[in-house]
Amino acid sequence: MLISTSILSIKDNLNEKIEKLNKSNTDYIHLDIMDNIFVPNYSDFSNITNMTKLLDVHLMVEDVYKYIDIYSKLNPIYITFHYEINENKNNVINYIKNKNIKIGLSIKPNTKIKEIIPYLDKIDLVLIMSVEPGYGGQKFIESSFEKIEQLNEIRKNKKYNFVIEVDGGINEKISAKLKNEVDILVAGTFITNEIDFDKQIALLKGNT
Ligand code: DX5
Ligand code: ZN
Numbered sequence: 001m002l003i004s005t006s007i008l009s010i011k012d013n014l015n016e017k018i019e020k021l022n023k024s025n026t027d028y029i030h031l032d033i034m035d036n037i038f039v040p041n042y043s044d045f046s047n048i049t050n051m052t053k054l055l056d057v058h059l060m061v062e063d064v065y066k067y068i069d070i071y072s073k074l075n076p077i078y079i080t081f082h083y084e085i086n087e088n089k090n091n092v093i094n095y096i097k098n099k100n101i102k103i104g105l106s107i108k109p110n111t112k113i114k115e116i117i118p119y120l121d122k123i124d125l126v127l128i129m130s131v132e133p134g135y136g137g138q139k140f141i142e143s144s145f146e147k148i149e150q151l152n153e154i155r156k157n158k159k160y161n162f163v164i165e166v167d168g169g170i171n172e173k174i175s176a177k178l179k180n181e182v183d184i185l186v187a188g189t190f191i192t193n194e195i196d197f198d199k200q201i202a203l204l205k206g207n208t
Helices: 016-023 064-072 089-097 112-117 144-157 170-178 197-205
Strands: 002-006 028-035 054-060 078-082 104-109 126-129 162-166 184-187
Touching: 002 170, 002 197, 016 078, 028 064, 054 064, 054 104, 064 089, 064 184, 078 089, 078 126, 089 104, 089 112, 112 144, 126 144, 144 162, 170 184, 170 197, 184 197
Parallel strands: 002 028, 002 184, 028 054, 054 078, 078 104, 104 126, 126 162, 162 184
Antiparallel strands: none
C-alpha cells in the first residue's frame, strides 16, 4: 500500500516541510485544490516549485478544465476530478488523457459506487472520499468501508485495472483495516501535524 501525503493542513513553514516530505518515505504528495465553489474552502499550490515527489492532484473544483490546465504544468502522475461536477465526465476524462496524465475520478461520501460504473474502464484511479471534501482533520466516515468493499468486488469480477485510493480521516487504526483493500491511502494531519513524518508513514504502512 502506498502513502500520498496531503499538504493541505500545513499551516506554517510550508517550504521547509515540503523539503522534509521530499526526503521522507511518502510515495506521493497529495495536492488538494479547492475553488470555494465546489467546496467551501480555497487552496492554491500552483506556485510551489520545490516538490520532488510524484504529485497526486485532487481537484475539488467546478471549473475543472481551468485547473487541469494549471496543474498539468506541474507534471503530476494523477489528476483526479469529482463525479459530482456539472461537466460531461467522458469529455473531462479525454481532456486529461490527452495531456498524458493518469486520470482519477473521485466520489463524495454520499455518492454511490454505482454512479461511476460507466467510467471504470476509462480511468486509472478511483478516489473514495472518507470525509466530506473541504477540510483536513475530519473523522473517517465508517460507511466508507462498505463502498471500498463494493468497489473491490466490482474490480475483481470485471478485471478492471484502476487503483483504489481513500482520502480523509486516515490514521493507524483505519489503515490497519484497509491494508489489503486499497492501493493508496491519503493522509494529511496524521502525518503533517507530527515532527517525524517517517514514523507516521511507517505506522500507516504497518511496518513499524
Ligand atoms: C479533504 C482532502 C483530504 C484531506 C486529508 O477535502 O481531500 O485530502 O486533506 O486530510 P486528513 O488526513 O487530515 O483528513
Ligand atoms: Zn484530497
